[in-house]
Amino acid sequence: MHIKKPYLLLGSVAIWILLGRLLHGKNTLQIDTYENTSFTRFIGEKALELRGNRTESPAFIYFFNPIRAVIDGFVQFIRNLIAVPAPNSVIPVIGWLGVVALIAFAVFATSALRTALLSVSLLLGCGVLGMWQFTMDSIAMTLAAVLLSLSIGIPLGIWAGLSDRVLKILTPFLDLAQILPTLVYMAPIALVFMIGAASATIATMIYAIPICIRITSHAIRNLNQSPVEASESMGSTRKQTLTKVQIPMAKQMIVLGINQTVMAAVSFVVVAALIGAPGLGKPVIEALIIRNVGQGFVAGFAVVFLAILMDRSTSAAAKRQESFIPPTQAQVKRKRITLIVSAVAAVTSVFLSRTMLWAAVWPKEITIAPQVEKVTNNATAWVLDNLYIFTVGFKDLISYSILNPLETQLSASPWYVTVAMIVALALIIAGLRTAILAFCLAMAIVLSGLWYEAMLTLTQTIVGCLLTMVIGIALGIWTGRSDRAEKTLRPFLDAGQTLPAFVYLVPMLGLFGPTRFTAIATGIVYAIPVVVKIVCEGIRAVPHSLVEAATAAGSTTRQIITKVQLPAAKKTILLATNQGLIYVLAVVVIGGFVGAGGLGYLVIVGNSKPELQGKGLIAGAAILLLGVIFDRIMQAGAKRSG
Amino acid sequence: MKSLFGRRSAVVTVVIAAALILSGCSKSVNDSAGGASGDCGSYAIAMHAWGGYTASATVVAEIAKKELGCTITQTTLDEGPTTYDAMEAGTIDVVIEDWGGGRWKEWVDRGAVVEAGENGNVGLIGMYVAPWMAAKYPDITDSKNLNKYADLFKTADSGGKGAWFEGPAGYTTIGEKMVSANKLNFKVIFSGSEAALVDGFTKAEANKTAFIGYAWQPWTLFAKIPNLESGHVHFPANDWTDPAKASGLTDYPSSPLIKLISKKLNDANDPFTSLVKNFKWTNDDQNGVAADLEGGMTAAEAAQKWIDAHADIVKSWLGK
Numbered sequence: 001m002h003i004k005k006p007y008l009l010l011g012s013v014a015i016w017i018l019l020g021r022l023l024h025g026k027n028t029l030q031i032d033t034y035e036n037t038s039f040t041r042f043i044g045e046k047a048l049e050l051r052g053n054r055t056e057s058p059a060f061i062y063f064f065n066p067i068r069a070v071i072d073g074f075v076q077f078i079r080n081l082i083a084v085p086a087p088n089s090v091i092p093v094i095g096w097l098g099v100v101a102l103i104a105f106a107v108f109a110t111s112a113l114r115t116a117l118l119s120v121s122l123l124l125g126c127g128v129l130g131m132w133q134f135t136m137d138s139i140a141m142t143l144a145a146v147l148l149s150l151s152i153g154i155p156l157g158i159w160a161g162l163s164d165r166v167l168k169i170l171t172p173f174l175d176l177a178q179i180l181p182t183l184v185y186m187a188p189i190a191l192v193f194m195i196g197a198a199s200a201t202i203a204t205m206i207y208a209i210p211i212c213i214r215i216t217s218h219a220i221r222n223l224n225q226s227p228v229e230a231s232e233s234m235g236s237t238r239k240q241t242l243t244k245v246q247i248p249m250a251k252q253m254i255v256l257g258i259n260q261t262v263m264a265a266v267s268f269v270v271v272a273a274l275i276g277a278p279g280l281g282k283p284v285i286e287a288l289i290i291r292n293v294g295q296g297f298v299a300g301f302a303v304v305f306l307a308i309l310m311d312r313s314t315s316a317a318a319k320r321q322e323s324f325i326p327p328t329q330a331q332v333k334r335k336r337i338t339l340i341v342s343a344v345a346a347v348t349s350v351f352l353s354r355t356m357l358w359a360a361v362w363p364k365e366i367t368i369a370p371q372v373e374k375v376t377n378n379a380t381a382w383v384l385d386n387l388y389i390f391t392v393g394f395k396d397l398i399s400y401s402i403l404n405p406l407e408t409q410l411s412a413s414p415w416y417v418t419v420a421m422i423v424a425l426a427l428i429i430a431g432l433r434t435a436i437l438a439f440c441l442a443m444a445i446v447l448s449g450l451w452y453e454a455m456l457t458l459t460q461t462i463v464g465c466l467l468t469m470v471i472g473i474a475l476g477i478w479t480g481r482s483d484r485a486e487k488t489l490r491p492f493l494d495a496g497q498t499l500p501a502f503v504y505l506v507p508m509l510g511l512f513g514p515t516r517f518t519a520i521a522t523g524i525v526y527a528i529p530v531v532v533k534i535v536c537e538g539i540r541a542v543p544h545s546l547v548e549a550a551t552a553a554g555s556t557t558r559q560i561i562t563k564v565q566l567p568a569a570k571k572t573i574l575l576a577t578n579q580g581l582i583y584v585l586a587v588v589v590i591g592g593f594v595g596a597g598g599l600g601y602l603v604i605v606g607n608s609k610p611e612l613q614g615k616g617l618i619a620g621a622a623i624l625l626l627g628v629i630f631d632r633i634m635q636a637g638a639k640r641s642g
Numbered sequence: 643m644k645s646l647f648g649r650r651s652a653v654v655t656v657v658i659a660a661a662l663i664l665s666g667c668s669k670s671v672n673d674s675a676g677g678a679s680g681d682c683g684s685y686a687i688a689m690h691a692w693g694g695y696t697a698s699a700t701v702v703a704e705i706a707k708k709e710l711g712c713t714i715t716q717t718t719l720d721e722g723p724t725t726y727d728a729m730e731a732g733t734i735d736v737v738i739e740d741w742g743g744g745r746w747k748e749w750v751d752r753g754a755v756v757e758a759g760e761n762g763n764v765g766l767i768g769m770y771v772a773p774w775m776a777a778k779y780p781d782i783t784d785s786k787n788l789n790k791y792a793d794l795f796k797t798a799d800s801g802g803k804g805a806w807f808e809g810p811a812g813y814t815t816i817g818e819k820m821v822s823a824n825k826l827n828f829k830v831i832f833s834g835s836e837a838a839l840v841d842g843f844t845k846a847e848a849n850k851t852a853f854i855g856y857a858w859q860p861w862t863l864f865a866k867i868p869n870l871e872s873g874h875v876h877f878p879a880n881d882w883t884d885p886a887k888a889s890g891l892t893d894y895p896s897s898p899l900i901k902l903i904s905k906k907l908n909d910a911n912d913p914f915t916s917l918v919k920n921f922k923w924t925n926d927d928q929n930g931v932a933a934d935l936e937g938g939m940t941a942a943e944a945a946q947k948w949i950d951a952h953a954d955i956v957k958s959w960l961g962k
Binding site: 509613 | 818
């Protein structure tokens with residue numbers, strides 16, 4: 001007999017709740033925060049040993065330390081060029097005017113005048129916000145990380161594009177890297193490469209390289225195959241086919257990959273400050289420390305400016321369409337002359353920025369930072385004073401109605417009941433293979449000794465994801481159906497995607513107090529833009545004929561949405577949910593800073609208390625395992641529903 | 643490269659290269675300025691995540707820059723092991739205030755980190771209720787009576803018990819032990835950061851809501867909520883120094899705060915070394931600077947204000 005999936009799901013949830021009630025409080029595996037299990041103590045001892053060995057062990061002397069030195073040197077070189085004075089100097093090699101002029105020229109030459117003007121105003125904007133040097137530091141760090149990422153990512157991506165075997169070996173790592181919350185791998189990297197620019201660059205690369213590999217291999221794989229076959233049939237060698245046909249044809253897509261790599265690196269700017277990276281992250285984190293919301297936003301705006309600058313300048317280069325009408329002689333000449341003139345202007349500016357102090361060091365008097373700070377502080381204070389009652393009410397409503405019951409169900413049930421439930425869900429939604437994987441990963445969390453904390457984090461992630469999807473799907477439908485809505489929301493979505501979560505962590509704290517909900521709310525704000533964008537795409541991809549047919553049949557708008565567009569976009573919505581879950585998980589764990597507890601808190605506490613270091617490292621691994629379980633179940637579910 | 647990016651990129655590359663070569667050869671502001679530093683080298687001070695620390699570190703940094711001509715970098719960094727590692731690696735030279743009660747022992751034993759004496763501040767840790775509660779319920783400040791009031795402290799997050807807000811991640815905390823050893827009907831909530839506790843105490847005092855949380859002195863919050871001390875909940879006198887061996891029945895000990903320096907700075911033995919070794923001030927000094935900082939001054943301004951008002955103390959640190 002075939003039972004429908006929804007009934008199966010409902011049935012297993014009912015059994016789970018019943019068992020949870022019956023066995024309430026048994027085998028919850030809860031241990032006090034200061035206690036280690038024998039496993040976490042073992043890991044902690046190993047980590048301490050590693051620390052002690054850094055000056056003696058050959059692995060460090062011949063491998064890790066040289067890598068650190070080379071990357072440190074590279075970053076320092078770029079920083080000395082544009083950001084900080086080299087030893088015995090008072091200005092960097094190129095002063096602010098020179099940097100502005102060079103970037104303007106580079107953007108102008110590769111794309112268009114408009115983009116160049118935009119770049120200049122964004123750069124000047126960062127300067128006016130009083131963030132010139134931090135911005136230059138961030139550009140230097142980003143540049144270093146991007147160059148290194150591309151030099152590894154593009155060749156690997158091309159290789160994976162050509163060989164199925166390489167792609168198959170790389171895919172699990174690429175998937176894993178996409179799930180990995182940034183907070184998690186900072187500690188292990190800092191353990192090996194120590195605090196500083198090198199660790200930050202390597203952490204950024206781990207985040208950026210997978211994206212570069214994915215897009216590059218995708219570019220090579222999805223080429224129109226006939227020119228490739230033609231080239232092969234004419235007797236080209238593999239190398240000739242690659243360099244003369246495949247790479248030039250895939251160029252546009254590869255440049256898009258570069259754009260995405262740059263954006264990944266930029267989005268890392270703030271987090272990197274946690275392990276000692278110079279740049280805009282520093283003022284953001286400091287603002288969190290002294291609870292100066294305004295200062296956090298000033299630095300946050302500079303991060304957004306930097307992100308827009310990087311995005312527009314690299315994507316404009318990618319989009320630049322070669323016109324089908326060849327330019328006339330006069331046009332070519334004109335373009336050439338403007339290029340030469342602007343090149344001369346750029347070089348002159350560089351020269352000026354080295355010889356004139358006003359062009360070398362950003363003039364401190366030109367700043368609007370205090371004003372911006374004051375306005376945002378006042379605005380936040382107003383919001384906090386007037387909305388606090390509502391936000392606390394809302395927080396309590398969600399806490400009593402969803403958060404507490406779910407947390408009790410997950411954390412106060414015996415571990416074997418919850419593991420069985422997870423496996424059952426995986427079996428129903430995603431099939432046998434995923435169920436086996438889910439079982440193994442869940443058992444790994446149980447054996448690590450951090451099951452209880454994992455359940456706290458899981459609760460917060462699920463609630464955060466639910467709320468994200470409610471808001472995200474609503475906004476996604478709205479933007480998917482109306483171009484105007486899309487246009488209005490777009491800037492907010494873009495800004496939301498680049499504004500670092502740390503910037504709004506403190507305002508959230510003001511709104512909701514030191515609670516789990518602060519973490520959840522921060523996760524929601526972080527995840528909504530990506531969910532809205534994916535849902536919007538999904539709604540737009542529904543064939544017009546379907547919608548038109550429904551309209552012709554006299555359906556109301558509501559009927560069209562619920563009966564036609566949502567069902568047709570089901571797969572995309574499932575994928576959006578998956579992205580939402582992963583995004584919420586990545587940010588919920590930084591809620592450990594504001595009273596949310598769970599695995600994130602253990603990661604944070606492990607960083608500062610040597611005796612809990614092992615526990616912190618394992619907590620990081622457990623976050624990753626949770627992410628993989630979610631991801632696999634949702635991905636397989638989405639595939640099946642397709 | 644050329645096939646990938648086309649001719650314009652080549653043009654850009656050439657121009658940028660030309661600009662760089664030009665900047666390499668041309669003379670610059672640097673040449674006329676000459677070396678900025680005196681006989682003091684360049685050092686890095688770790689900047690830890692609390693207002694009082696920022697106050698102490700910025701005062702030292704400003705004196706070193708203005709009086710000694712040192713080049714000082716201030717690197718924001720987690721306290722504890724990550725910082726000791728950085729000191730071992732030579733990227734951090736000074737920790738001006740460490741509460742860690744000897745957690746640096748491994749690094750000191752290896753010779754990577756050197757203890758540079760007490761900084762004059764005395765750390766006092768305890769559990770505090772919002773002061774309005776101490777006024778309304780005078781016996782609440784005796785730990786034996788906490789259970790009587792536990793119901794007041796219930797929140798949506800405390801699972802039917804009172805909410806007990808524990809200190810930030812890296813701090814010495816034994817809340818879980820205190821709650822279980824004294825059989826308190828409270829649930830420990832890990833605030834995670836100073837910001838979370840400041841938020842909790844100020845809102846509770848302003849809105850007259852119940853709050854019990856971890857607090858320490860010196861701390862700027864005591865300047866913002868002047869009668870916070872009246873909310874100190876007293877447990878039996880302390881009988882431990884190592885938190886791992888604490889029973890939880892008794893209160894936190896008071897501890898003198900320690901300065902740590904890197905081996906590099908210790909060996910250099912230059913004016914900056916002696917400035918750091920001589921630096922010593924009171925809790926009131928630190929609270930004053932930190933309060934200015936919280937009031938909206940930049941760290942450098944607040945530090946300078948204190949330095950100008952205490953020229954003689956600064957002189958004694960400089961050994962003049």
